[in-house]
Amino acid sequence: KAGVTQTPRYLIKTRGQQVTLSCSPISGHRSVSWYQQTPGQGLQFLFEYFSETQRNKGNFPGRFSGRQFSNSRSEMNVSTLELGDSALYLCASSLANRGYSPLHFGNGTRLTVT
Amino acid sequence: GIQVEQSPPDLILQEGANSTLRCNFSDSVNNLQWFHQNPWGQLINLFYIPSGTKQNGRLSATTVATERYSLLYISSSQTTDSGVYFCAPGGYQKVTFGIGTKLQVIP
Numbered sequence: 001k002a003g004v005t006q007t008p009r010y011l012i013k014t015r016g017q018q019v020t021l022s023c024s025p026i027s028g029h030r031s032v033s034w035y036q037q038t039p040g041q042g043l044q045f046l047f048e049y050f051s052e053t054q055r056n057k058g059n060f061p062g063r064f065s066g067r068q069f070s071n072s073r074s075e076m077n078v079s080t081l082e083l084g085d086s087a088l089y090l091c092a093s094s095l096a097n098r099g100y101s102p103l104h105f106g107n108g109t110r111l112t113v114t
Numbered sequence: 115g116i117q118v119e120q121s122p123p124d125l126i127l128q129e130g131a132n133s134t135l136r137c138n139f140s141d142s143v144n145n146l147q148w149f150h151q152n153p154w155g156q157l158i159n160l161f162y163i164p165s166g167t168k169q170n171g172r173l174s175a176t177t178v179a180t181e182r183y184s185l186l187y188i189s190s191s192q193t194t195d196s197g198v199y200f201c202a203p204g205g206y207q208k209v210t211f212g213i214g215t216k217l218q219v220i221p
Binding site for chain 2: 035042043044048092101102104110
């Protein structure tokens with residue numbers, strides 16, 4: 001079974017630009033969540049989607065948005081990039097519906113904003 | 115939100131040594147996971163353990179939900195165990211990560 005796939009692996013953008021990151025979950029997983037990892041703040045929850053609906057959102061500005069498609073693939077978008085958005089962005093998928101199930105992470109997208 | 119404290123923050127072990135990592139959390143939770151992030155950044159789920167004890171090879175974990183803590187035991191450590199270990203308690207749709215324990219196993 002293929003794992004969680006994130007594309008691209010690396011990205012370099014300029015301040016003010018926008019970026020879209022993609023995540024394909026493990027087959028059969030309908031929940032996709034996104035995390036930002038930085039040396040200063042650690043791993044922080046961005047948002048979680050299930051069946052194309054955002055069910056929970058972390059404390060990030062509105063420049064961070066996401067969506068999920070009918071095939072459970074998810075994208076996150078960051079508009080008007082700032083230097084502080086440089087981070088490793090991790091996507092995780094799980095079976096979670098009404099119960100609880102483990103998170104499985106992709107390899108991440110490393111975003112550098114210059 | 116849930117506050118998570120992990121200790122120790124840093125740990126250096128000689129290969130073959132045993133260790134215990136601790137995670138305290140501030141609120142009752144419905145699930146708790148332990149992850150290992152290797153030096154290449156890959157996060158691997160080690161245990162999904164809302165309560166009780168589980169073992170997987172040289173690793174085992176215990177969560178005492180009523181006392182709001184979890185322990186991760188590493189026995190006979192190997193250099194491949196190096197990396198950062200995260201505790202992640204959570205509710206239904208959101209998981210909160212601790213700052214992690216950075217482990218270095220030296221040969």
